[in-house]
Amino acid sequence: MAFTNEQLERYSRHIILKEVGAKGQKKLLNAKVLIIGAGGLGAPVAMYLAAAGIGTIGIADADEVDLSNLQRQIIHATKDVGKPKVQSAKETMEAMNPDVKVVTYHTFVTSENIMDLIKDYDFIIDGTDNFPAKFLINDACVMAKKPFSHAGIIRFQGQLMTYVPGEGPCYRCVFKNPPPKDAVPTCKQAGVIGAMGGVIGSLQAMEAIKYILGKGQLLTGYLLTYDALKMEFRKVKLPSDTHNCAVCGDHPTITELIDYEQAECDGVHL
Amino acid sequence: MTITVAGNKKEVADNLTVAQLIADENVETPQYVTVTINDDFVQSGTFEETVLKDGDVVEFLYFMGGGQ
Numbered sequence: 001m002a003f004t005n006e007q008l009e010r011y012s013r014h015i016i017l018k019e020v021g022a023k024g025q026k027k028l029l030n031a032k033v034l035i036i037g038a039g040g041l042g043a044p045v046a047m048y049l050a051a052a053g054i055g056t057i058g059i060a061d062a063d064e065v066d067l068s069n070l071q072r073q074i075i076h077a078t079k080d081v082g083k084p085k086v087q088s089a090k091e092t093m094e095a096m097n098p099d100v101k102v103v104t105y106h107t108f109v110t111s112e113n114i115m116d117l118i119k120d121y122d123f124i125i126d127g128t129d130n131f132p133a134k135f136l137i138n139d140a141c142v143m144a145k146k147p148f149s150h151a152g153i154i155r156f157q158g159q160l161m162t163y164v165p166g167e168g169p170c171y172r173c174v175f176k177n178p179p180p181k182d183a184v185p186t187c188k189q190a191g192v193i194g195a196m197g198g199v200i201g202s203l204q205a206m207e208a209i210k211y212i213l214g215k216g217q218l219l220t221g222y223l224l225t226y227d228a229l230k231m232e233f234r235k236v237k238l239p240s241d242t243h244n245c246a247v248c249g250d251h252p253t254i255t256e257l258i259d260y261e262q263a264e265c266d267g268v269h270l
Numbered sequence: 271m272t273i274t275v276a277g278n279k280k281e282v283a284d285n286l287t288v289a290q291l292i293a294d295e296n297v298e299t300p301q302y303v304t305v306t307i308n309d310d311f312v313q314s315g316t317f318e319e320t321v322l323k324d325g326d327v328v329e330f331l332y333f334m335g336g337g338q
Binding site (some may be wrong): 039040041063068073092117126128129130131134151152153154158173174175176183184185190192197213217219223234235236237238239240241 | 299301302304305309310311332333334335337
């Protein structure tokens with residue numbers, strides 16, 4: 001399929017890059033990315049992927065937009081309060097770029113539906129805010145052999161890593177099991193600086209784009225950590241021995257998806 | 271002896287254990303931290319008996335759950 005004149009202009013700053021070119025831009029337009037969570041991380045991921053011309057973007061979230069979300073969830077606006085986040089996110093993405101087909105899933109992601117949700121996508125973004133969801137996404141992506149980007153943000157800190165099947169450790173290699181409910185701060189009580197979602201979410205979008213283009217080095221085998229107060233990024237090498245992992249190892253003991261108990265915090269789901 | 275902790279070199283007592291280092295470093299939620307030494311995971315539950323050596327490179331990996 002040839003580019004229209006409008007597309008040539010819209011994507012000109014991509015097409016001029018030798019790592020992208022017309023061929024790379026076509027890959028982006030043909031790619032399908034699923035974003036789980038339309039919040040602090042999911043918002044910038046969705047916007048940069050839409051702007052980049054990712055042809056199909058799926059977005060899953062069971063929540064509605066709340067006024068307290070707007071300090072960081074830049075895909076939603078004041079007029080969207082009360083609206084399903086996936087609907088608000090879809091409207092913003094479609095307004096940004098009519099080339100993008102947005103598929104919405106106004107639902108919780110559980111062991112029952114996740115395999116169906118991820119199966120048609122090339123790359124998955126974990127933009128969730130709780131450990132049960134993070135472990136569920138990891139295990140499902142390992143089992144379905146799907147690459148994904150993990151990220152977490154809290155206070156002035158963020159982290160991310162990229163999993164590609166067979167190319168390095170998964171999230172469970174690093175963290176064996178979710179911490180007990182409320183043992184580690186995950187929720188609104190701890191707070192997060194709004195721009196942190198922008199920093200880390202943009203890096204997740206970057207990983208998805210590099211994966212689709214097949215260019216550069218992904219954050220496989222590393223955990224990138226960011227401390228905004230110290231203004232320090234660290235790329236921490238992870239052990240490469242994945243043989244003993246309970247889900248991606250040689251003899252997995254976790255062969256079915258698990259719905260761990262959700263941390264109790266008001267109005268925060270995915 | 272000299273070890274590297276989270277990218278910073280520091281002088282520590284000989285035969286320091288991982289558990290003692292975790293206490294010295296004021297690691298937040300120490301029972302849920304993942305520790306690596308020289309790019310190998312330290313099994314959780316063995317922090318008390320894992321003794322550090324001169325030149326070891328130690329990393330603490332923390333759960334970070336937020337995102338919405």
